[in-house]
Amino acid sequence: MSLTFAGVSLAFGAEPVLSGIDLTVAAGEFVVLLGPSGCGKTTMLRLASGALKPGRGTVTSGFARAAVVYQTPRLLGWMDALDNAAFGMKSLGVRRAERRERARAILMRLGLAEADLAKRPSRLSGGMAQRVAFARALAVEPDFILMDEPFAALEAGLRRRLQDLVRAETERSGVAALFVTHDVAEATRLASRIVVLSARPGRIVADFANAPAREAAEAFEAAAALLRRSDVAAAINAAGGEEF
Numbered sequence: 001m002s003l004t005f006a007g008v009s010l011a012f013g014a015e016p017v018l019s020g021i022d023l024t025v026a027a028g029e030f031v032v033l034l035g036p037s038g039c040g041k042t043t044m045l046r047l048a049s050g051a052l053k054p055g056r057g058t059v060t061s062g063f064a065r066a067a068v069v070y071q072t073p074r075l076l077g078w079m080d081a082l083d084n085a086a087f088g089m090k091s092l093g094v095r096r097a098e099r100r101e102r103a104r105a106i107l108m109r110l111g112l113a114e115a116d117l118a119k120r121p122s123r124l125s126g127g128m129a130q131r132v133a134f135a136r137a138l139a140v141e142p143d144f145i146l147m148d149e150p151f152a153a154l155e156a157g158l159r160r161r162l163q164d165l166v167r168a169e170t171e172r173s174g175v176a177a178l179f180v181t182h183d184v185a186e187a188t189r190l191a192s193r194i195v196v197l198s199a200r201p202g203r204i205v206a207d208f209a210n211a212p213a214r215e216a217a218e219a220f221e222a223a224a225a226l227l228r229r230s231d232v233a234a235a236i237n238a239a240g241g242e243e244f
């Protein structure tokens, strides 16, 4: 099972956004797409999920079930946390009692307290709401999970705790992941493989294996080493000298 981009290019009107993308994500891999703002990362996720078709080239997926986690939680306001997390299983024909049981177990692993389960999204903190969104994605037992800067809006300490949970949960289930970020330390904490995109139009400028950093200091050292790579430095310079 895998997802393959072969010679993919895409333009919005006259504006080229992605150029000549060749990429395969295999079962069990955790691929982080790292690149500057506007380089086409979200567009690549939309191509990967089938929401968008490429202008040139092909995107083919052999995965049976994909789930998406967005930058904002996108929970249903009239449902409590438990029903939100259970929601995705409905269309799979899972019975209500089992849906709620499965969702509860995942929410507990993700750090929600019993009292949080009956709360509507408006009463959840940003971090709690994003845990519920992640639980909703995991609950359908996907073999591929797409994540679009899911922690960008959260403060650094909370972001690190959620990164640890994402890594633990993806390792536990073996689900393949494609995760978009412009945070270099986040990439080094999560990825089994890091793919670096240039500024728009996005092209792949580096693609290398990464052993996920376990400690904060290790993540920062790995991030510094990544930024010293000549191929990555060239992409940053081409992006106007700004870091990702």
Ligand SMILES: Nc1ncnc2c1ncn2[C@@H]1O[C@H](COP(=O)(O)OP(=O)(O)OP(=O)(O)O)[C@@H](O)[C@H]1O
Pocket (backbone or CB within 6 Å): 012, 017, 035, 036, 037, 038, 039, 040, 041, 042, 043, 044, 182, 200
């Ligand atoms: N539907 C659309 N129509 C026209 N232009 C679009 C559309 N979607 C995205 N774009 C443009 O394509 C470019 C790439 O957008 P995309 O959201 O994929 O970038 P990104 O790398 O995810 O950026 P960021 O890190 O800022 O979220 C941007 O210039 C954006 O304005």
